Amino acid sequence: MLTxxxxxxxKLLEKKIEESGFAPSxxxxxxxxxxxxxxxxxxxxCGLEERGFLRKLPHRARSIEVLRSPSSFKKKKRTKKSSIxxxxxxxxxxxxxxxxxxxxGKIAAGSPIEAVKNSSDLIDIPESLLGSGSYFALNVVGDSxxxxxxxxxxxxxxxxxxxxKNGDLVVALIDETEVTLKRLNRFKGKIILEAENKSYSPxxxxxxxxxxxxxxxxxxxxxxx
Numbered sequence: 001m002l003t004x005x006x007x008x009x010x011k012l013l014e015k016k017i018e019e020s021g022f023a024p025s026x027x028x029x030x031x032x033x034x035x036x037x038x039x040x041x042x043x044x045x046c047g048l049e050e051r052g053f054l055r056k057l058p059h060r061a062r063s064i065e066v067l068r069s070p071s072s073f074k075k076k077k078r079t080k081k082s083s084i085x086x087x088x089x090x091x092x093x094x095x096x097x098x099x100x101x102x103x104x105g106k107i108a109a110g111s112p113i114e115a116v117k118n119s120s121d122l123i124d125i126p127e128s129l130l131g132s133g134s135y136f137a138l139n140v141v142g143d144s145x146x147x148x149x150x151x152x153x154x155x156x157x158x159x160x161x162x163x164x165k166n167g168d169l170v171v172a173l174i175d176e177t178e179v180t181l182k183r184l185n186r187f188k189g190k191i192i193l194e195a196e197n198k199s200y201s202p203x204x205x206x207x208x209x210x211x212x213x214x215x216x217x218x219x220x221x222x223x224x225x
Contacts, residue, residue, distance in 0.1 A: 003121050008033055009044045010053055010070045023064040043105075097127040101157075102136045107171060108180045109150055110142025110200065125157060129219050134160040136215070138171065138181075144195035145169075145181060154222050156181060158215035169217035175210060181217065 012032055016024045026038040035041060045064070048054045057063035103121040123137050140154040148169075150156070156171075164170045170184045172193055182193035182203065191211045193203040205211050 003047075005033060005035075005040075006044050006048055006053075007070055009041070010048060010066065013054065013064055014066045014069060017064070017066060098124045099127050099130055099135075100124055101130075103155075104136050104138060106141045107138035107156060108142050108144075108178075109140050109146075109152070110144040110180075110195075123155070125221075129157060129221075131159065131218070135218065136160060137221075140181065140220075144197045144200045147196040147198070150181070150196070150220055151222070154220050156217055157219045157221065159218045160215045162213055164213050164216050171214040171217075173212045173214050174205070176212070179214065184213070 009029060012029065013023055016022075016028075024032070026041050029041045030036075030038050033041070033044075045054070045056070049056060053068045054064055054066050057065060100122040103123040125135070125137070136158050138156045138158060140150060140156055141152055143152060158171050164184050166185050168184050169181065170193075171179060171181055172184070173179050180193065180203075182195060185192040185194060189206075189208075191205040191208060193205070193211070195202070
């Protein structure tokens with residue numbers, strides 16, 4: 001299944017390749033889909049390639065082959081992943097209201113990974129798990145927070161903030177390129193990101209500008225299969 005943006009990009013690629021024989025440039029794709037950066041297009045193409053909808057031809061500029069036409073399937077409109085069973089409003093008088101928040105990619109609970117932006121995926125979360133602020137969700141990768149019960153495959157619900165207190169669990173953007181989930185501490189002008197796993201050493205940064213808080217952990221959702 002595809003996200004809305006993946007579906008739109010696949011349709012655009014098929015159309016342009018049929019018309020001209022080659023794929024549009026990243027700049028053309030970015031403008032057509034209304035994204036802010038070409039890195040978002042790169043992630044969409046990688047996602048389509050992983051799912052078998054297209055392949056990039058090596059050593060050839062703007063060479064992409066569409067393997068599965070978008071007209072042959074129905075797009076996925078929304079991503080839902082939650083350990084909370086679904087109950088329709090009509091079937092239960094106390095059913096909770098639901099809010100859709102962005103599912104913006106993966107977050108490393110271990111070594112930092114490349115920041116993921118411009119996602120079109122959404123996840124439905126009960127309002128009871130959220131406050132009045134802005135929230136986003138991230139898929140957890142790694143094991144550095146297992147001592148407090150955060151495991152790989154969990155979904156972290158993050159309240160969007162640009163600051164946090166010592167001891168808060170934060171999503172930290174490092175050098176504007178990498179993102180990680182850690183416990184924040186400041187000591188003698190240094191920023192310390194601490195794991196909750198004795199196998200991992202603290203990550204120490206000399207300057208405040210090296211680390212930017214993106215939000216604080218609000219809750220964790222786990223899917224059981």
